[in-house]
Amino acid sequence: MNYQAIREACYEANRKLPATGLVDLTFGNVSVLDPDSGIFAIKPSGVDYDALTPENMVLLDLDGRIVEGELRPSSDTPTHRRLYCAWADQGVVSVVHTHSRNAVAFAQSGRDLPCLGTTHCDYFNGPVPVTRIMSVNEVDGDYEWETGNVIVERFADLDPTEIPAILVQHHGPFAWGTSANKSVENARALEIVADMALKSLALNPDLTGAPDHLRNKHFFRKHGASAYYGQR
């Protein structure tokens, strides 16, 4: 089986992370899933973005077994894998993790990122939620945070296609999408609206959210604006 397409897409997405301003050092990783084979490519752990090639992407199956690759896969691989297991059937084929600073500020504060304006609701149909605090588990003499579990648990009553991002408490954001480009775009949008929200809340700490009629464009698209007034 030739996995060159996901190798290339994964390489391109990881290579462009530094220019987006979302990553410091190597605090960011992108993966890309081939939904037909259930194989995904992910950035190798700790490798500088300038040293990446399509060939040094690591390929794994959804059981977590390395299929191709000499280098150690990202330390966030279990989380990427968990999200594919939960949501690949809803079209999620790429996951991004960064420590982008404004989104991390909300994650570290334990606060959902509120929908304060139309920029936010262009990408996220509601507040971007923060997870509960993770526990740590002993795994084969090592340890593993239950990052993927707390994300999927938090989305038990949310639609990951409507809100394609999460804030892992005391860690940072994960975003996802229907392509590598879309997942990186969603990660960028998250950081932009987190920056806007921080500044808006500094100017007006009483803010809780934008008025309904300014954040319900998803409702308008589905039902028409006139239905909105009938609904109230």
Ligand SMILES: O=C(CO)[C@@H](O)[C@H](O)COP(=O)(O)O
């Ligand atoms: O937060 C952590 C590690 O604590 C990771 O998210 C790193 O920031 C990226 O790790 P690699 O992808 O290089 O393994």
